[in-house]
Every structure is written in structure tokens, then in C-alpha cells.
Amino acid sequence: MNEDTTALVGDGLALVDECLDRFFALSAQRAKSYGRAMEGLWEVLRDASSGGKRFRPRMVMLAYSLLGGTDLRAAANVAAAYELLHTALVVHDDVIDRDWSRRGVPNVAGSFRDAATTGGVPLPTAEHRGTSAAVIAGDLALSAASRLVEASGVDGERRSRLLDILDEAIFASAAGEMADVDLAIGVMPSVDDIIAMERAKTAVYSFEAPLQSGAVLADAPEHVVSALGIFGREIGIAYQIVDDLLGVFGNEAVTGKSNSGDLREGKRTILVAHAATTEHWSAIEPFLGKNDLTDDQLAHLRFRLDCSGATLVAIERIRGHVSLAEAALADVPAELAGRLSDLTAELVDRVR
Template identity: 70%
Template sequence: MSEEAATVAQIDLALVDDCIERFFAVSSARARRFGRPSEELWRVLRRASMGGKRFRPRMVLTAYAGLGGTDAHAAANVAAAYELLHTALVVHDDVIDRDWSRRGEPNVAGSFRDTGTTGGLALPTAEHRGVSAAVIAGDLALAATTRFIEASGVTGDRRARLLEILDDAVFASAAGEMTDVDLALGVMPTVDEVLAMERAKTSVYSFEAPLQSGAVLAGAPESVVEALGAFGREIGIAYQIVDDLLGVYGDETVTGKSVLGDLREGKRTMLIAYAATTDCWDDIAPYLGDPDLTEDRAAELRATLETCGAKSAAESRIAEHAALARAELAALPYELAERLEHLVSELLERVR
């Protein structure tokens, strides 16, 4: 990406942050009318929205700028809609996964649980308080996403199409989340079932919908919108496989993610689904999902996953989906295709 394009992206992301900050300022002021519990809810939710990489807004702005869009106000608001959607889905996902922290800090549920125990509540009661607050907070963020589309000032068919794309993203993510819950139970899913779940749960709202929204906002023809959706689908699946691979084989100092967490949880990723079809499975299954898994045993599991071909199969699928994503770039204007090629190269670099 050129230095000029990177500078524009930085300016636009600052505008996205401004949109989100104004939203929380207004919401926090409204909350004062309802007393301390509502104020605390909005304060904690605001904190949960901070500190991210603004990846989904970047997708919106990349497509919009690459297609010649110039309305920074409209673009920033549409981009902010996807950032708030991400916040909502993460808050709810933590509830489903029974997690109390994120990035090493208490999440929404954990914050309300902790203030409950500090205030003298028994742990089960405090945990119920935390889960309840997280459900409400996630609902508030989810319900507010369309307000940013309205705030963009877009009208007519473009407004209707933006709302449709956002709604489809929410619908897909809910379907993927429910599938994820069920795939964690019972019979081991196939590789394709795992990837279909990950695409619906995360890739649609992280790649496909933001890219398409940027294109619609820029007034691009439907052929370009569809090509961006196809690109987003393929690169999104590749990204999910990369994340699963780095969750076992990554460098914690680079990724910030433990390479023990997925193994201790017994997370059914592509790696595990593939391994379950091999003769090595009996050497893996007894230790997968052990919360006390040691570093030495984890190293043995990694070696076995490599021996059985699971790691190379994941790497092959990454390359396959990256190639399919690149094939969609031919239908896009050169400047936008160049920016998205940078995204593909960045992805492949993560697993080298």
C-alpha cells in the first residue's frame, strides 16, 4: 500500500474512533437518567470497545477509498457500525465460552462479576450478575449498529442495501455461533463443517460484509460488490485457518495468544478435525481438552499433528483459499485490487 493511501487510512480510522466515542458519550449521558447500574453498564461496554485493531473498519475504508469514495463522514459511520457489531459479538461469544477475561483483562462479564464479589456477593451470585450484564451489554451494542448506518446520511437504495448487508452479517454470525456450540459436542465434525462454521461465525461480518458495504457506499456496480463478497469469503476462510494454526504453532510474543489455550480447551479446529481422520488420533485424543496439559505434552501433540499431516493440510487449505481470493481480484479496479493483494500477501506472511 502506498504511503499516501496509508496516511488516508489513518485519518479515516481516527474519524471512526470519533464516531464511536460520540456514540458512547451520548449513550453514557442518557444512562445517567436511569441511575448507577445503567451508567456502569455503558462505562464497561465502552471500555470493551477500545483497544482493538479496527480491522473491520479497515475493510470498509479500503473498499470505499479503492473505489473512489470521498465522503469521509459517511465512510467513518458505516465503518463504525462494523466495529460496534464486533464488540457486540465478542461480548456474547465470551458469555457462550464462559470466559471472564479478554486480552488478559476482565471482559464485560468478568468486570461485573468482580465488582459483585468486591461488594460482598457470593461467587455464584456474582457470576450470574456478570453474565446478565454481558448479555444486556451485547444486546445494546448489537441494537445500536444500525444507528451508524442512519448517521452516515446515505438514503434510498444504497441505505437499504447497506442495512441488508449488515443484517445478513448478523444472521450469518448467529447461525455460525449456534453451529459452533453444537460442533463442540458429540461426534467430531469434518474439516469442511469446521470451515463452514468459521466462515459464518466470523468471516462474513469481518471480511465479506465490510468490503461489500464499502463498495455499496462508493456506488460500485453489483458485479464489483459480488466480487468483493467472493474475495472476502475466501480470504476470510484462509484467515480463520491461519488463526487456528497460530493458536497451536504460533509465537506467543508475536501473536499475543497462548499456544496452549486451544489444546487445553480441546477446540475443534481444522487441525483437530483432520487429525481425527488419521491413524494418529489415538495418540492425540486422550490429551486434547486437558486443562492441566503441560508444555512438554503440548510439544508432543504438536509433533503428532505435524506427523499425521494435519499441519500441512491446513497450510495447503490456506494456500488454496488465498489463490481463490486472488482470482477474484481480476474483476476489481486496479487500485483496489492492489490494496487487497497486499492483504493476501500479509496473510501468507503470517504463516511463513
């Protein structure tokens, strides 16, 4: 990516932050007429949306800028919509997973639970307050996402298309979240079941929709929009499989991600789904999902998963989806294709 384009994307991301700052400032002002609890809700929600990598807005701005878009303020509103969508889904996901913290600090639910317990409210009631606040906060962020798309000032067919892409991202994410809940109980899912869930839950709103939104906003040809959707789907699935792999075998100091949490939770990943079909499962199942796993038991699980061929299956799937993603770039202009190809190279490097 040349210096001019790098600067353009950087300027666009700065505008995304401005857009989000303006949105939260206006929302905080509106909240004052509804009392302190509502003001507190917006403060915590703003904290939940800050400090991230702005990955999804970056995908919007990258596609938009490299496809000839020049109205950065319009693009910033659309990109900010995907950041708010991400915030909403993360807040709701924490409720579903019964998590009270994220990255070592209280999340939205945890903040409201802790405030209640500090005030002397019994824990069950405080936890109900926390989860209720998180559901409400996630709903507010979710509804605001479409408002930001409309605030871009784009009208006509492009406006309708952008709203349709966002709506499909929300719809797919809900389907993926529901599948994730169901796959955690009952019969062990297949590897393909896991991949379908991960595509719907994460790949659509993280890669497919932001890239396609940037292309539509730039008025790119339909074959380019379609190709970016395919690239986003395949690279998004690959990213999720990498996360599953690093969630068991990764170096925590490098990834910043626990390599024991998935095993202690008994999370049904592609690794577990494959291992369940092999002779090694009888040595894995008794330990998987135990909260008090020792270091020796964790090492045993990693050894058995590896012996089952789960690691190789995951790596083969990653390579397959990366290959499909790269193939889709044949229909994408060279500069954008080159930048997106860098993403696939970074992905492969993570599992070497």
C-alpha cells in the same frame, strides 16, 4: 497505495474514532436517567470497544476510498457500525465460552462479576450478574450498529442495501456461533464442517460485509461488490485457518496468542478434525482437552498432529482459499486489488 489514499483512509479512521466517542458520550448521558448500574454498563462497554485495531472499519474505509468515495463522515458511521458489531459479538462470545477476561484483563462479564464479589455478593450470584450484564451490553452494541448505518445520512437503495448487508452479517455470525457450540459436542465434525462454521462466524462480518459495504457506499458497480464479497469470504476463511494453526504451532512471543489454549480446551479445529480421521488419533484423544497438560504432553500433541498430516492439510487449505481470493481481484480496480493483495501476502507470511 499512494500517499493521498493512505491519508484519506487515515482521516476516515480518525473520524470512526470520533463517531464512536460521540456515540458513547451520548449513550452515557442517556444512561444517567436510568441509574448507576446502567451508567456502569456503558462505561464497561466503551472500554470493551476501545484499543482494538479497527480492522473492520479499515476494510470499509479502504474499499470506499479506493473506489472513489469522498464523503468520509458518511463512511465513518458505516465503518463504526462494524466496530460496534465486533464488540457485540466478542462480548457475547465470551459469555458462551464462559470467559471472564480478555487480553489479560476482566471483560464485561468479569468486570460486573468482580464488582459484585468485591461488594460481598456470593460467587454464583456474582457470576450470574456478570453474564447477565454482558448479554445486555452485547445487545445494546448490536442494536446500535444499525442505528449508526442509518446515521450515515445515505438514503434510498444504498441505505437499504447497507442495512441488508449488515443484517446478513449478523445473521451469519449467529449461525456460525450456534454451529461452533454444536460442533464442540457429539460426533467429531469434518474439516469442511469446521470451515463452514468459521466462514459464517467470522469471515462474513470481518471481511465480506465491511468490504461490500464500502463498495456499496461508494456506488461501485455490482460486479465489483460481488468480487469483494468473494475475496472477503475466501481471505476470511484463510485467516481463520491461520489462527487455528498458530493456536497450536505459533510462537507466542510473536503472535501474542496462546499456543496451548486450544489444546487444553480441546477445541475442534481443522487440525483436530483431520487428525481424528487418521491412525494417530488414538495417541491424541486421551490428552486433548486436559486443562493440566504438561509441556511434554503439549509437545506430544503437536508432534502427533503434525505426523497426522494436519499441518499440511491446513497449509494446503490456506493456499487454496488465498488463491481463490486472489482470483476474485481480477474484477476489482487495480489500486484496491493491489492493496487487498498485500493482505494475502501478509497472511502467507504468517505461516512461513
